[in-house]
Amino acid sequence: MSGNERKAPGSRAEREKSVDEIYERIYVAILEHRLHPGTKLGEERLADIFGVSRARVREVLARLAHEQIVELVPQRGAYVAKPTIEQARDVFEARRLIEPAVLRRLVDTLTPEKVTRLRQHVELEADARRRGDKRAVIRMSGEFHTLAAELAGNSSLARTMRELCMLTCLIIFLYDAPTAQSCRDDEHQMIIDAVAKRDRGRAEKLMLEHLDHIESSLSLDDGNGEADLEAIFRA
Template sequence: MAGSKSAALRAPQAGDGAAHTSRPGASDIHARLQNAILEHRLLPGTKLGEDRLADIFAVSRARIRQVLTQLAHAQLVEIVPQRGAFVACPSPEQARDVFEARQVVEPAVVQRLIATLTPAKLAQLRRHVAAETAARLAGDQRAIIRLSGEFHVLLAELAGNSALARAMRDLCAVTCLIISLYNAPTRHSCRSDEHAELIDAIAQHDVAKAQQLVREHLAHIEQSLVLWPGEGGDDLESILRE
């Protein structure tokens, strides 16, 4: 078990043995934990013991605690008093809240991006979608998951509003957890052709179409999740008050 957790946390390109030549800083540990969570190598509910993580990264427990607190602020980690830290497990209700928030935020992101669009930004978006397509062709599941989420963060970063970008980073990270919890088997988080269509609408400065596409895209992701067990069968109030 310890071996598999070490493997999940190791940077994919780091060579065995060579990775221990220097102690990783807090930001490096943060990035490795975050990537392992976002790529679904560490699954929701996984215990993140301070001692084990301190051993794995060869740093103090205080440094681990600092990183876990940061990840808790980003809602990727849940800290339970007396029990420790776990990879967060968003509830179906939290998942629906996240998609409702994204339906509000992302049309605004797209509008602002079109207003500030440059050829360089457009080229960067097209390069990103090309990387997504390459990952799909290679069957690289980890890269597909990560790049799908990063596409939406990139839209917000290129839109040039730092508050929107920060909100999108948090929303996309939680979405990644939600997908690993509730996605129907064999479904992907984002359909690559929908990203390409969205970029075409952005390139044409067609705000209405781009906003419609982004809303539909988010609805497709939400529909691919299993968030509605029993179609409201757990709504005791409406069932019992009849």
Template sequence: MPTKAPARKTSANGATGATGTTGATPAREHSVDEIAEKISAAILEHRLAPGTKLGEDRLATIFATSRAKVREVLARLAHEQIVELVPQRGAFVAKPTIEQAQDVFEARRLIEPGVLRRLIRTLDDAKRERLQRHIELEADARRRDDKRAIVRLSGEFHVLLAELAGNSALARSMRELSVLTCLIISLYDAPTATSCRADEHEEIVAAVNRGDAARAEKLMLHHLDHIEQSLKLDDSVEEVDLESVFS
């Protein structure tokens, strides 16, 4: 009788293989949204410095995707001013000038008081719980001295305020401004501004919970002034190994 061929099974991603055989599972291809999020997160955590070259070939290999998809990601991030596309040279993590940095903080001073006012008007128990949970995550990251988590959570706090305020345009603006702020802090090497002071977010949340809009706005403006005033100019850019950043 002819030998029966080994049964084949289909994996969750559609790949087939002989039953009982072993082999490496093909890497899952990342979506445009996932790649953009990973690059933004690397910037938020100061793993990607301003001026870092984002080579299409290297990113396509790292994320197991096509150069066309990488170009789409970089174009999106360039639209958000997080990436700079230089003709004949490629894509680079944006390197804001001092004037652009000042513009970012001016925009935040105009936007964030309005975010707080809207949040206070719509505050409920569920939103209070999310704010408290975030404050607890920040405190835990500080106890563990997890610097990456501290930086990331500090930026995400401001995005969370905008998301809870319930205005999608404000939330989108705050996501972009938060990443740009991290770039500015990284570029201008502000050791006291790499993360927000431990008590400032707690004080803002306390004022929000009391419904004290005037106090919350005052605290927020002081908070932003403190970060901006901590900045200092530093034009140096270190070489970054993209594979190690995204591994």
């Protein structure tokens, strides 16, 4: 085996690590509303900020586009997605179908450790609210739903929920849903209490009401397509 062949696996691992890290940085920036719907994600600028090639950035943007988080426009570039009203309704329709199934599976596979994980997450949410950390509140509110899907133990459900939660985050920002109204601070706790009691019916009812509250808080507004990418990622 040549020296180059021995180095190949490490190089590939490093490349994948870099792609994952850049993906996660952009994902969290969108989730925390630091990157707005419609923001252009310039390849050259991002490559400079993250110290990687434009090809690496394109790989990340393609992955985000596959998840409908980013839109790739021919001859124009990549933009943070701006879901339409129709797409927003589709997202909530999908969530109403999927999240009750998530809770049913979670109840069926419930362990004390899973309940503890959920309660710890909600406590972190509450702490962020007490500190007035709006970005953390936004991020953790979305992550609650993703965590529930992960704990349910179905990787396909978890992956789908991650994408739907991100799209919901964009919708909330785009249509100016106030966080305090769109994700009430006691609703996650009530859902966990029902799950802990293995009350599937109540857990599902509470989740559907929770989604209704989020959707009903939406109002039409215009997104802002400009952002200082360097300030966002080098802060």
